Amino acid sequence: MSASAAESLAHDAAPSVPRFPLDQWYVAALGWELKDQPLGRTLLNKPVVLFRTADGQVAALEDRCCHRALPLSNGTLEERGVRCGYHGLLFSADGKCLEIPGQDKLPSKAKVPAYHVREQDRIVWIWFGSEAHPQPTCEPPVYDVHSSGKYLFDGDVYHYDAPYQLIHDNLMDLSHLGYVHLHTIGGNASIHMNAQMKVEEIGDVVRVVRHMPDSVPPPTYTAAYPFKGNVDRWQEIEFHVSHLRIWTGAVDASTDAVDDPERGGFHMRGFHGVTPETDTTSHYFWTMATNPKSDPEAVKAKVIEQTILTFDEDKVVVEAQYRNMCRFEGRPLLDIHVDAGANRARRIIEQLRNSTR
Structure with a gap:
């Protein structure tokens, strides 16, 4: 192998630099944006659907139904999660398919990726981690200006x-x-x-x-x-x-x-x-x-x-x-x-x- 070919191969094998800093909490929404409809938003080139669960917690999934790829943000919210607006598959906050209308068996592949998301001081934060840190390594930022009662x-x-x-x-x-x-x-x-x-x-x-x-x-x-x-x-x-x-x-x-x-x-x-x-x-x-x-x-x-x-x-x-x-x-x-x-x-x-x- 020539030196130039070896250099090219090494370059191709080298990890690429991410477009944006990873291992960070980014703002995904303001708390009052999440009401009775799912919210679709692209963040760091990733299509995400944001919603609240029945108990008021925030959730975030990849904005793509695993059946026929309709954005889940085109669906509706129910007590147990978000329902696809095409064929009615129902997904929980952790991305698991809970129901396929007209079908009892739920395939193991019936799920969509879920993101780590937290609400802090009326701000909704989403974690974008590197391969080394897919789980959050810290809590989202505190902003007590929103919660102190002084303002x-x-x-x-x-x-x-x-x-x-x-x-x-x-x-x-x-x-x-x-x-x-x-x-x-x-x-x-x-x-x-x-x-x-x-x-x-x-x-x-x-x-x-x-x-x-x-x-x-x-x-x-x-x-x-x-x-x-x-x-x-x-x-x-x-x-x-x-x-x-x-x-x-x-x-x-x-x-x-x-x-x-x-x-x-x-x-x-x-x-x-x-x-x-x-x-x-x-x-x-x-x-x-x-x-x-x-x-x-x-x-x-x-x-x-x-x-x-x-x-x-x-x-x-x-x-x-x-x-x-x-x-x-x-x-x-x-x-x-x-x-x-x-x-x-x-x-x-x-x-x-x-x-x-």
């Missing part, structure tokens, strides 16, 4: 026609607020671009902290909170492989310290579950929590309305960015100072992809 929150799901890491890039760099979000959470663009910024990396987590003292509060803030004038703003971004946590807000200028964990003022705590659908499309699960000082339901509604307007603006920018990246494929991109956090996040993703081949 009111709501949220929804976006579908992006763009790769998931472009969403990471957008969330890791909030300097764009002064340009993209002028009418909501923006503010003075120069202050955003020159904000004091600290970037640190702890294991697989990247943390970006930005402070903007003595700023004019943006429209979303003044609509939700009775500020007296200028404010001291903070932005704390915490990147995890499967999601980001972003705590933003402001206090009246020269009152509370913006690095005090118990500071007062106006808070917006955002959860951002960014899950790849395919190599080029993504699911973006978000919630926003706030701490109204008065008229809580009205203020929460205003914050959620403004958040939706903000995220609509982001979606337009990110999808247009990706379309243009495809048009100019191969052209180099320039890094500037505000890209430090996003670049660190990308390095972590690449390291984890290579470690789970």
Whole structure:
């Protein structure tokens, strides 16, 4: 065998690098999405059907009936599981076929793969493991902002026609607020671009902290909170492989310290579950929590309305960015100072992809 042929054979035999980091919990749904119908969703290139069992537990199966391949998400929910909408095969939460209408014998092959799925703090997580770790090696992330009782929150799901890491890039760099979000959470663009910024990396987590003292509060803030004038703003971004946590807000200028964990003022705590659908499309699960000082339901509604307007603006920018990246494929991109956090996040993703081949 020639050297080149041997090298080719060795290359073919080498484990391939997964498209996405494995051995991770990814967001599959928000808890309130799972009601009385099965929910079909592609996650990490895998078609999955999600549903609740009769006792309220979440379940996830491969979205394919083993009989004639109709998506199980086209079926119906019953007390014992999900029933295929083609010939009525009934499957339990662990993927076993419980019933074939008109047939007593259940073949051993009458089953579909089941996924490990958990609900934690109103977020539904699904485990995507490597061959070495098909079973979860840890519990899903805790997000007690949803369960502590200190905040009111709501949220929804976006579908992006763009790769998931472009969403990471957008969330890791909030300097764009002064340009993209002028009418909501923006503010003075120069202050955003020159904000004091600290970037640190702890294991697989990247943390970006930005402070903007003595700023004019943006429209979303003044609509939700009775500020007296200028404010001291903070932005704390915490990147995890499967999601980001972003705590933003402001206090009246020269009152509370913006690095005090118990500071007062106006808070917006955002959860951002960014899950790849395919190599080029993504699911973006978000919630926003706030701490109204008065008229809580009205203020929460205003914050959620403004958040939706903000995220609509982001979606337009990110999808247009990706379309243009495809048009100019191969052209180099320039890094500037505000890209430090996003670049660190990308390095972590690449390291984890290579470690789970």
